[in-house]
Amino acid sequence: MKNxxxxxxxxxxxxxxELWMKNQLAEEGLRDDLMNNEDLRVQSEELLDALLxxxxxxxxxxxxxxxxxxxxxILAGISVSRARQGFSPRETGVYVFSLKDALxxxxxxxxxxxxxxxxQSLKISKxxxxxxxxxxxxxxxxxxxxxxxxxxxxxxISTPVIRVWDGILALPIIGTLDSSRTQIVMENLxxxxxxxxxxxxxxxxxxxxxxxxxxxxxxxxxxxxxxLMGAECIISGIRPEIAQTVVHLGIDLxxxxxxxxxxxxxxxxxxxxxxEVVKKRRFEKENA
Amino acid sequence: xxxxxxxxxxxxxxxxxxVVPLRNRVKEYxxxxxxxxxxxxxxxxxxxxxxxxxxxxxxxGKVFIEVVSKGRENGIRLVFExxxxxxxxxxxxxxxxxxxxxSLGLGLPGARRLVSExxxxxxxxxxxxxxxxxxxxx
Numbered sequence: 001m002k003n004x005x006x007x008x009x010x011x012x013x014x015x016x017x018e019l020w021m022k023n024q025l026a027e028e029g030l031r032d033d034l035m036n037n038e039d040l041r042v043q044s045e046e047l048l049d050a051l052l053x054x055x056x057x058x059x060x061x062x063x064x065x066x067x068x069x070x071x072x073x074i075l076a077g078i079s080v081s082r083a084r085q086g087f088s089p090r091e092t093g094v095y096v097f098s099l100k101d102a103l104x105x106x107x108x109x110x111x112x113x114x115x116x117x118x119x120q121s122l123k124i125s126k127x128x129x130x131x132x133x134x135x136x137x138x139x140x141x142x143x144x145x146x147x148x149x150x151x152x153x154x155x156x157i158s159t160p161v162i163r164v165w166d167g168i169l170a171l172p173i174i175g176t177l178d179s180s181r182t183q184i185v186m187e188n189l190x191x192x193x194x195x196x197x198x199x200x201x202x203x204x205x206x207x208x209x210x211x212x213x214x215x216x217x218x219x220x221x222x223x224x225x226x227x228l229m230g231a232e233c234i235i236s237g238i239r240p241e242i243a244q245t246v247v248h249l250g251i252d253l254x255x256x257x258x259x260x261x262x263x264x265x266x267x268x269x270x271x272x273x274x275x276e277v278v279k280k281r282r283f284e285k286e287n288a
Numbered sequence: 289x290x291x292x293x294x295x296x297x298x299x300x301x302x303x304x305x306x307v308v309p310l311r312n313r314v315k316e317y318x319x320x321x322x323x324x325x326x327x328x329x330x331x332x333x334x335x336x337x338x339x340x341x342x343x344x345x346x347x348x349g350k351v352f353i354e355v356v357s358k359g360r361e362n363g364i365r366l367v368f369e370x371x372x373x374x375x376x377x378x379x380x381x382x383x384x385x386x387x388x389x390x391s392l393g394l395g396l397p398g399a400r401r402l403v404s405e406x407x408x409x410x411x412x413x414x415x416x417x418x419x420x421x422x423x424x425x426x
Contacts (some may be wrong), residue, residue, distance in 0.1 A: 176308055210311060210329065212336040213394040241329035248330060249337075249398035250384055 005120040006060065008110045009103060010052050017041075017048055020102035027098065034085050047074050048099070051131075060123050063130030072134055079138040089139045093132055100128040159185050161192040168269045169198045170262065172237075174207030182218035186225055199231050200269045204262050206237030216251045223256050232257070232272065236265035293365075295355040301339055302348035310339055310351060314366065317353055321362045323424050331364060331422040334399040338368045338418050341395050345388075346372020346415065356421065363404065363423040374412040382408070 009016065021041060035043075054067045075096070082092045103124050111117040159181070164170045171189055175181070189201055203222065208215065219235060226233040236259040238246075246253060259265040270277060297317070299310055314335050318328045335351075342349045349370030356365045375381045382400065387393035399418075400406040404426035410416040 178304060178307075210332050210336055212333045212340070213392045213398055214336075214340055217392050241326045244326055245329050245333045245402065248401045249333065250394050250401065251392065251398070 005107055005111060005116075005124075006055050006057065009055065009106060009124075012106050012110070013048065013052055016102050016106050017045055019105060020044055020048070020099050023098045023101055024095065027094065031087060031091060034087060043078060044099075047071070047078070050074050051099075060127060063127050063134075071131065075131055075134045076138040079135040080142055083139055083142055089136055092135050092139065096128065096132045096135055100125060103128070155181070155184060159188050161188050163192075163196055163198070164202070164266065165269070165273075165275075167196075167198050167273055168200045168202065168266070169193065169196065170202045170204060170266075172204040172207060172262075176210075177205075177208055177215045177218050179214075179218070182222065186222050189222065190225060190229055193226065193229050193231050200234065200272060201226050201231055202234045202236055202262065202265045202269060204237040204265070205235060205242075206239070206262070208237075211242050211246055213249055213251060216246065216249070216253070220253075220256070234259060234265045234268060236260070236262045290358070292357045293354050294357055294362075297353040299351045299353065300348070301342060301351055304343060306348075307336065307339055307343070311336055314353060314364065317355060317364055318422075321355055321364065321424055323364070323422070327422060327424070327426070330402040331366075331420075334402040334420055334422070335366055337395040337399040337402075338366070338420070342368055342370045342372070342416075344391075346370035349415075358423075361423050361425065363421050363426065365419065365421045368418045369415070370417075371415040374414055374416055375408075375410040376412050378408055378410055 021037075021044060024040065024044070025037065050070045051068075054071060056067070059065045059067045078095075079089075079092055082095075083089070104121050107117060107120055107124065111120065158174060159171070162170045162172075169189070169192055171185065173185060177185070189203075192198070193201060203219065205211070205219070211219075223233040223235070234257045235253070238258050238260055257268065259268060267277075295317070297313065299306070299313060301307070301310060311332050314332055315328060318331055323331070339351065342351075349368060349372070352365075352367040352369070354365045354367075356363050380386055382396050383393075384397045385393040387395075396408070399420065402422075403420040404423045405419075405421040407419045408416065409418075
C-alpha cells in the first residue's frame, strides 16, 4: 500500500513526461530561443528516468541518499550547462519545479483516498524541492569559482615590481594594504631584490586610500625586511591628508625615507647611487 | 545646545573584507555633508582603527553611521558597538604604545586624536562601545 504511489509514478512515466513537457511548453518564460523542444525533451526524459528508477520507499524521504547520486549529477550538469547557455537560475528552478506539478497531478488522478494522497504528495513535493535547491547551489558554486579565480588574479597583477633603473626597483601599491596583501608585496619585493641585485626599492603608496596604524605597521615591516637584505627602502606618494593623519595617529615614520612623489623618490635614489641626470647638450650650440 | 540626528545607517562588521565597504560608506556620508579631504581622511582612518580593533578583539560588531547637527555645524557620528571581552583598564588602553595584541598600540589613542569628540564605554565580559564625532570643520 505504502509504495503504491511510487509504482504508479513508475508505471505512468510516459504520461508524466508528456504532462511535464506540456507544462514546460505552456510556461510563459519558455526559452525556445536558447534550447529547442527536441533537446528539452531529451534532457527531461533523462532526468525523469534517473529519478523514477531510483525512487523507492526508503529513498523518497531522503534526497541526499546515495541512490539519488545520478539524479544530483544530472541536475548539476543541467544547472551548469544551462547557466552557460544563458538561462537565469530562476528559469532552471522553474524547470525542476514544473516536474513537481506533473508528478502531483498524476498522483491526484490515481489515488482517491485524500489522506494517502496528501501524505504522498507531501513526500514527493519535499523531494523535488531539495532537487530544486541542488540546482541553485550548483549555480552559485559555479559563480563563486569565477569570483575566487578573479580574486587570485587581482592579487597577482596588483603587486608588480618594476625595475626603473639598474639597481632601483619601484613597487606601486594600489588599494588597501591588508595582511595577506603585505605578505605578497614583501615576498615579491625581497625576491626581486635578490634576482636583480638592486640596492634601492621605492614603495609608492599613492594608490592606497587610507593609512591607518595597521597599514603603517605593514609598511614598517616591509622596510625593515628590505634593510635586512642590505637594500634601502624609500616610501613615496604620501599625500598631504595622509601626512596629517599619520602625524595625528602618532605613527613614527622618521626612520624611513619618505617622499611626496615618485619623481622625488627617484631623484633621491639617483643621488644615493651617485648618478646624475643631465640635459643633453646640442652639438651645434657648442660649436657656435 | 541639542544635537540633532539627521540620517542614520547601520552596518554589521564580521570579517576583514567588511572594512573597505565600511570606509567607503563613511566616506560617502562625509562627502555628502561637504567635509574637506583632510577631515574626511582623518575620520576614515579613525573608523578604520576602531573597526579593526572590533574585529581583532571582539570578532566583529555593529557600526552606526549618523549625520548629526549642532547649531550651524554638521558632522558625522560613528558608534562602534561590540559584545566582545571588553577592556579591563580603559585608561591604560588609551595610552600610546600600549597593546595586548602585537600591534603598534596606536589605534585607540590615535583615533581619539583624529576626531573631534571621543567616548569609550567598556564592561569586561559584556562588550565595548566607542562613540566618535567629527565635525565638518572640526
